[in-house]
Amino acid sequence: MxxxxxxxxxxxxxxxxxxxxxxxxxxxxxxxxxxxxxxxxxxxxxxxxxxxxxxxxxxxxxxxxxxxxxxxxxxxxxxxxxxxxxxxxxxxxxxxxxxxxxxxxxxxxxxxxxxxxxxxxxxGQGDSGAAAVESGPLRVDFAFRQVTLDGREVALTRKEYAVLATLAQYHGRVVTQQQLLKDIWGPTHVEDSHYLRVVVGHLRQKLGDDPANPRFIVTEAGIGYRLRAEREA
Incomplete structure (x- = not known):
């Protein structure tokens, strides 16, 4: 058994x-x-x-x-x-x-x-992650595929949501560009980093996130991106 x-x-x-x-x-x-x-x-x-x-x-x-x-x-x-x-x-x-x-x-x-x-x-007995993840005023609700900022829903495209949800899934940890491209665009697009840059740029615009001083999405140069953990200043 x-x-x-x-x-x-x-x-x-x-x-x-x-x-x-x-x-x-x-x-x-x-x-x-x-x-x-x-x-x-x-x-x-x-x-x-x-x-x-x-x-x-x-x-x-x-x-x-x-x-x-x-x-x-x-x-x-x-x-x-x-x-x-x-x-x-x-x-x-x-x-x-x-x-x-x-x-x-x-x-x-x-x-x-x-x-x-x-x-x-x-x-290891599976890991489907939390039902929702928060980073300050930003909340990603996986159950309802909903993103809210300061309590207001943010309208995202399918790709924008997929990128943000993946970063939220690994909250506080770096997700490589290759992993994001493979998981979201498919294994034939792991070199198409411009796709990812465009989507992250749109996400930052919709979230009011300054790439030079990000509240949410942090760029790890040459590696990938991470969603800020709640404890970060």
Missing amino acids: TDNSHVVLVIDDEAQIRKFLRISLTAQGYRVIEAADGRSGLAEAALTRPDLVVLDLGLPDMDGQEVLRELRGWSTVPVLVLSVRSGEGEKVLALDGGANDYVTKPFGIQEFLARVRVLLRQS
Whole structure:
């Protein structure tokens, strides 16, 4: 039996698959949460902070690849894709998009459980981060994908939010340019640092942040960026 503190979120629109996985995972001591579509799956991921997400790609409201992209905007939780799509291109897209593993349906339950154990072991019981992060008057709420400054919502583009959410996820620590480019634009754009400079520039404008004397986003020259920790002067 495994440590039953592990929570597995299953996002799949097939009720029979969810039941099968629930029975199999529960028998191994895991606690299982279910979602039948992408939006409810993202909401559950934000609210329950699972240790592992099992994600189907063929969802009724949005494609699983899109769910993965949104999830990776604010969470590092391990993701195991479970899909009937067996093409190499689909697998590469999912893995490049941040999936940790990919299992094709139909699948053997023992292999599936072994992959679950490996991902949980690698992640150290998972770490999906805090529900929200604050840096002075700036608040990044991952659950609602909302950014507020002095209590007022700041309208951000998808890329602007993704950059800020990633910095918030590593609050107080430097995130390299290469990591930001790979995670947000994809592995083929790790040298396109101008993309990142433009987005950070727009973020600073919207947050009223002076790059010469930043309140929020600090540039570590030649390395990357970090979101100021609350304790910094």
